[in-house]
Amino acid sequence: MQHHISNSIFRLALGLALLLTGNPLAAQIRVLMVGGGGSHDFNRWYKQEDAATLEKGGLATVIYTDDPATILGHLPNTDVLMLANNQPIKDSATRTAIFAFADAGKGLVLAHPAIWYNWRDWPLYNFKLVSGGSRSHEKYGAFTVTVNDKKHPVTKNVPASFTLDDELYHYNADPAGPGIRVLATSKNEAGVSHPALFVVKHPKARIIGFALGHDAASHELEAYRTILRNAVKWAARK
Incomplete structure (x- = not known):
């Protein structure tokens, strides 16, 4: 009897602890x-660096694929779709499913290569999901990123400005697209700025465009890691 009571008290205490601290698995x-x-x-x-950044502390579970044919099967069990590819997604059913994913109010993070104008046969991707795109970038080198919107959840705990070596993407918004809310900008040596981090004003989905991410200089930078984790949390409505 005493053993049963002790187990009950233990389970009650464990349940209370999980309630107060949050269950990482859940x-x-x-x-x-x-x-x-x-x-x-x-x-x-x-696959390695960004997945580890997102899985740290139990924030996320990450499935990585470089085979577009597998996207369709994974989407029903996905909260946030992070596109970081510049290889074609040619299957029409997969393309339709990605738009349906967005229309269902899910989250997308469009990282570095995915905000390029990659696919001439899929203009709706850039028009609807990226609200524009990049067709060129500066020569790889140092530039400064400045946070324009310090109150947005994606820029929480991100320095007001930081410098890194990367490809400064010449992202330009499509004036006929859904529009963007600029969260941070990159400025080149001539003083010309382009969005480095932005929200796409999709009518239903939460979409983040993130222009940084060529190599170690960005992926291992704490500001980048903070933005990435914030972006996934916000996109997932957490």
Whole structure:
């Protein structure tokens, strides 16, 4: 009898502790990260580094794929779709499913290569989900990123400005698209600024565009890691 009471008290205490501290397993965000293509080491910086950044502390569970044919099967069990690829997604059913995912109010993080104008045969991707895109970038080198919107959850605990070596993307918003809310900008040596971090004003989905991410200089930077974790949390409505 005493043993039964002790077990009951233990379970009650455990339940209270989980209620007060949060159950990491229950809170994990399911992220599908898509990589692959050219000009970047996707396995090193996305599959390894970014996945570890997101899984730290139990924030998320990450499934990484560089095979677009697997996207369709994973989407029903995904909270946030992180596109970091510049290889084609040619399957029409997969394209339709990605738009349906957004229309269902889910979250998307469009990282570095995914905000490029990659696919001439899929203009609706850039028009609807990126609200524009990049067709060029500065030569790889140092530049400064400045946070424009310090009150947005994605910029929480991010320095007001920071410098890194990366490709400064010439992202330009499509004036006919849904529009963007700029959270941070990158400025080149000539003083010209381009959005480095932005929210796409999709009518239903939560979409973050994140222009940084060429190699170690960004993926291992604490400001980058903070933005990435914040972006996934916000996109997942956590």
